[in-house]
Amino acid sequence: MSCIIINKLSKNYGHVQAVDDITMSVKSGQVFGFLGPNGAGKSTTIKLLTTLIQPSEGSLNILGIDAIKNPLQVRHKIGVVLQQPSYEPTLTVEKSLEKYGMMWNVPKNERKFRMEQLLKDFDLVDIRKKRNEDLSIGQRRRVQVAREFMHDMDLLFLDEPTVGLDPSARRKLLDYLRTKVNSGLTIFFTTHILTEAEYLCDEIAIIDKGKILAIDSPNALKNRFGKDKTIKIHLLKNHPEIAKLLTGIQDCKIDFQTGTSITIHSEQSEIVLMKILKILNDNSIEIDDLSAIPTNLEEIFLKMVEENVSNN
């Protein structure tokens, strides 16, 4: 079942087309990644989906509710962690959580219980009495994300939630989000960090210049767009003559910066590899290391965005 159905959604600011005729849907109970370079339209899309702004055209159904006609009904059922920090500077961490729960009409006892749990889950116990204005950027971000779990929701929008977090806090947050999804929550997640998207997301949409370039699971995207494979060969000794020997073999690059290494990047990398290995064997050149580098989402992302730029 889809919890977000977007149909021909557009948003323009004067002549600037921030979101351009987007049509897509997001299934319930999954993490949906929304990737794109700076200015691609990610935050505008999130603002449209969270009903903060109205679209110029198109229709939008969130959790079975017409989000354009009934934005308040939608907002009762969603949680939002925006890209920009949001906090009350003079409140302490625990007071922030408690007041946020109160704003969402969570009963007092339940608020207290959830607050204690979140302080533990987000490693905030030691700083619970600190005022928000005295926290580091990472601590403030943790409070901002934790605060959103003070209330119940069916769908959570996270706009680059890991900005400012150290690697350990980042991994902890991603794992926490995964447990929430396993218990039924749907997450709409934007990030710049593609390894995060690969780690967490069940489905990914890539957006650039307001248009959706592709939507699929990370693995399917790799299969569809990551046909080029990369193989690296590092030679035991320095062999300046290798450049001459490999003349005529396409899709390979030679690098003499750290010894001699050959990088094959081709759709038919195995065939290229066989040819190179034969040449190396014929010339008694010994190999130190040979490794295949799996295609990652970052390469696909960069390739798609570059192609989109050159197509435009």
Added chain:
Amino acid sequence: MYPIIRLVNRNLTISINPAFLLWQIIFPIIYIFIAGFAYTSLIREVPFGSKDLAYPAFLASGMIGFNIMNSTLVSGIIIWNDRKYGMFEQIMSGPFTRANYILSNICTIGIIGLVSASLIALIGYPVFFDSLDFSIVTVPLIVFAAITGSVLFGSLASIIATKLRSSEGFNVILNTAFLFFAFVSTAFYPAEGAPEPLKTAFYLNPLTYLVDIIRAGIFGNVSEFVLIEMGILAIIATILFIIATKLLTKLDF
């Protein structure tokens, strides 16, 4: 709980702190008991309707209006802080409408204004006790002045907060405007006897009307002119409230 009550609860929590409360009490005490009695050597009595008021009594009643105005600065500070620290957007993405947000601000400053007026009335009571002319209209007049004045000055502070992004600009403009309102008014001294241009300026200032209404309530001098002042104050408060609401409604993310 209704959304507006929840937002008022939140507004009061973030804006009322011990320093603010202390300042709200100490500042008027200094004015009433130090400036009030020190200036008595210069201004012994101030003619007010059919009676002559002792200067400390005149000043204490003026301080009620002054404190109402001062406390409504909170409204501008809440809006400005919410915008600066991202809470405006966060609240608007939650179970609230813009109307909830605006009304909660008005209720917040109304509460702070009323509490502030009561506080100063209590503190100043010993000095205007002799001249007090308590009647059926005393409390309604003070409540009217507190609420209308809060809405008026709160709306003004909100307008400034929606228009300015920099903290320096916000503080300078707000403080300058409120300094003008405080000292070009009848809060500290009577209009009678002041040079004509200054006297005219006094009556271009809503704080003058606010203070006049409070004095009329406390000292029992509800003239036709005071009724006109009440009308003017209500009209200005309504206009400023509409402008503030429109600006807040149009505030972009």
